[in-house]
Structure formats: C-alpha cells, structure tokens
Amino acid sequence: xxxxRFVWVSLAAATVxxxxxxxxxxxxxxDNKSNSNEGYGVRLPAQSSRILVADAIGGGEGGEGGEGGxxxxxxxxxxxxxxxxxxxxxxxVIAGRDIYDAGxxxxxxxxxxxxxxxxYVEIESVLEELGASPFMDQLDRLLELAGEQxxxxxxxxxxxxxxxxxxxAAGHAPASGHDEIGVEARVLAELIDRAARQYRxxxxxxxxxxxxxxxxxxxxxRLRFAGQREAIEALDQHAAAAIDNGxxxxxxxxxxxxxxxxxxxxxxxPLVAASLAVLATSRY
Numbered sequence: 404x405x406x407x408r409f410v411w412v413s414l415a416a417a418t419v420x421x422x423x424x425x426x427x428x429x430x431x432x433x434d435n436k437s438n439s440n441e442g443y444g445v446r447l448p449a450q451s452s453r454i455l456v457a458d459a460i461g462g463g464e465g466g467e468g469g470e471g472g473x474x475x476x477x478x479x480x481x482x483x484x485x486x487x488x489x490x491x492x493x494x495x496v497i498a499g500r501d502i503y504d505a506g507x508x509x510x511x512x513x514x515x516x517x518x519x520x521x522x523y524v525e526i527e528s529v530l531e532e533l534g535a536s537p538f539m540d541q542l543d544r545l546l547e548l549a550g551e552q553x554x555x556x557x558x559x560x561x562x563x564x565x566x567x568x569x570x571x572a573a574g575h576a577p578a579s580g581h582d583e584i585g586v587e588a589r590v591l592a593e594l595i596d597r598a599a600r601q602y603r604x605x606x607x608x609x610x611x612x613x614x615x616x617x618x619x620x621x622x623x624x625r626l627r628f629a630g631q632r633e634a635i636e637a638l639d640q641h642a643a644a645a646i647d648n649g650x651x652x653x654x655x656x657x658x659x660x661x662x663x664x665x666x667x668x669x670x671x672x673p674l675v676a677a678s679l680a681v682l683a684t685s686r687y
Contacts (some may be wrong), residue, residue: 475525479532482576482583486590488526489569490623492518494594496545496569497626498619501660504555510615512560513547518542518565535575538568584638585687587631588646592680594624595649599677602656603670611656614662621653645676645683652676 473488474481495518503511530537532567545561579586601617604610628635628650636643653676656668 416518427505453462472521472525475529476639478526478529478577480577480579481588482579482586483579483593485526485533485576486573486586487593488522488529489573490590490627491597491620492542493626494523494616494619494623496565496619497622498615498660499549500558501618501622502615503558505659505661507661508549508552509515510611512546513612514615514619515546515549517541519546530572530575533575533577535572536568538565538572539564541568556656563633582638582687584631584634585684587627588639588642589687590677591624591627591631591635591646592649592677592684593686594620594627595646595653595680596677598624598653598657600675602653602668602673605662606667606669606670611662614665615660617653618657618660621650621657624650624653635643639683641684642680642687649676649680651672653656 418477427601473484473491475488478485478488495514499511499514499518501511502514519539523539527537527539541561541564545558545565546555548561576586598617598620601613601620605614605617606662624646628646630645632643635646652668656673658665
C-alpha cells in the first residue's frame with residue numbers, strides 16, 4: 404500500500420467549501436429530488452459490509468446516533484477502520500474549529516476534547532504499532548488554547564498542526580488485500596453514513612452537538628473526496644456517483660456549522676443517500 408494515502412485540503416479551504424455548499428447544491432436540487440437517488444447502479448454487496456447501512460427506522464450507533472467510535476482492535480490490520488478513526492478525529496477538529504470561529508467557543512472546546520477522549524486515546528497504541536508518530540501533544544495544545552479562549556487565529560494554527568499530524572499518520576495505514584482506492588471509497592461511505600445518522604439525531608431531539616458532529620463528518624468526507632475523486636471515478640463510476648450524491652444531499656442538511664437557521668431537510672433523504680453510498684462501496 405502506498406505511503407501517501409490522501410491529500411488534505413487546507414482547513415481554510417474546507418470552510419469555504421462548506422460555506423458554499425448551499426449555493427453549489429442549489430443547482431442540483433431539482434435533479435436530485437426528481438431522481439430520488441436512482442440511477443447510481445448500486446450493487447448488492449457480495450459479502451457482509453463492516454459498515455452499518457443507514458436506514459430510517461433502526462437506531463443509531465450508540466447514544467450519539469452514528470458518531471460512535473471505531474473498533475480499535477481492528478485498526479492495526481484494517482485500513483478502513485484505521486483511516487476512519489483518523490477522519491473521525493479530523494471531523495471533530497474541523498467542526499470544533501469552525502464553531503469556535505463562529506463564536507461558540509464552549510462548543511468548539513468540547514469538540515476538541517471529544518477528539519481526544521472518544522477516538523485518539525483508543526488508537527494511540529495502534530499508531531505506535533504501525534510506526535506513526537503519536538500526536539497527543541498537538542491535540543493537547545489545541546484543547547489548551549481553546550480552554551484559554553485564545554483568538555481564532557491561534558486556534559486555526561493549532562488545528563492545522565493536528566491536521567498535518569493526521570496526514571502523516573495516514574501514510575502508515577495498514578496494508579490489506581483490498582484495492583487501495585476501494586478502501587478510500589469505503590471510508591467515504593462510512594463518513595457519509597455517520598453524518599446522516601447524526602442529522603437524524605439532531606432533527607429528532609434538537610441536539611446541537613449531533614448537528615455539529617454531522618457537519619464535521621461531512622467536512623471530513625469533502626476533504627477526502629477532494630483528494631480521491633478522480634481515482635474513485637476511474638475505479639468505479641457508480642460508487643463515485645453515489646458518494647458524490649451523498650455529499651450533495653448532506654450539503655443541504657448541513658449548510659453551515661451553526662444549526663440555528665439551517666433549512667430542515669427531510670431525514671429520509673440523507674439516510675437513503677448514505678445507504679446507497681454504503682451499498683455501492685461495500686464490494687471493496
């Protein structure tokens with residue numbers, strides 16, 4: 404497996420991309436609604452997928468409706484689990500930074516803390532086992548600065564340092580017998596699935612935290628897809644289309660990091676889009 408797994412887009416670019424999501428998806432709103440997620444050539448999985456398929460009836464993963472964690476015991480041997488873990492950390496860092504910059508410093512600080520307590524502590528030993536450099540110091544620094552309510556620029560700088568550490572760690576993803584680009588596609592489907600589940604929780608009980616989490620998963624998916632889109636399209640156009648559709652639908656559900664004032668999208672739309680992405684990539 405190649406050492407360079409993906410290319411992170413800058414955090415600033417991520418904000419621009421998400422901030423413009425409502426505008427960019429407005430043009431495709433009619434097409435997506437009329438197509439109702441059809442025409443993506445979704446294949447039934449040849450074998451059981453490790454990813455839970457989002458549905459409109461079943462419960463979410465754990466108490467957070469899809470935020471969940473990762474199977475740390477599998478991260479050392481399964482690149483999908485390992486890269487998903489890194490992206491879940493990235494999701495919390497991006498969402499925390501954006502909500503902090505938007506003025507809700509308490510929520511931002513909580514997101515940074517969750518990145519450590521929910522994911523990082525579970526995989527630090529895996530990082531060491533795979534030869535990747537631990538980055539607890541970078542995460543601690545980010546949390547410390549946020550706790551001190553330092554200016555946005557300092558938070559942005561510290562968040563960028565964590566993202567660089569994540570990029571370095573991704574280069575140590577375990578090898579497997581699976582197609583490398585297929586692995587990227589499965590990680591994307593997992594992020595889309597988690598975002599859709601978080602949106603369901605946010606709409607069900609009005610949870611701001613679930614909404615911010617979902618925004619973060621979408622942001623992480625956008626970053627990964629930006630670096631891997633062409634390769635995934637070359638491998639499997641149907642999978643690429645399903646991933647693109649999932650991100651587009653979620654872009655309407657999470658137009659910004661702030662829940663207040665966001666347009667309400669029927670919960671079934673992102674759940675169906677996520678299911679299609681999961682099914683389209685499960686063969687890998």
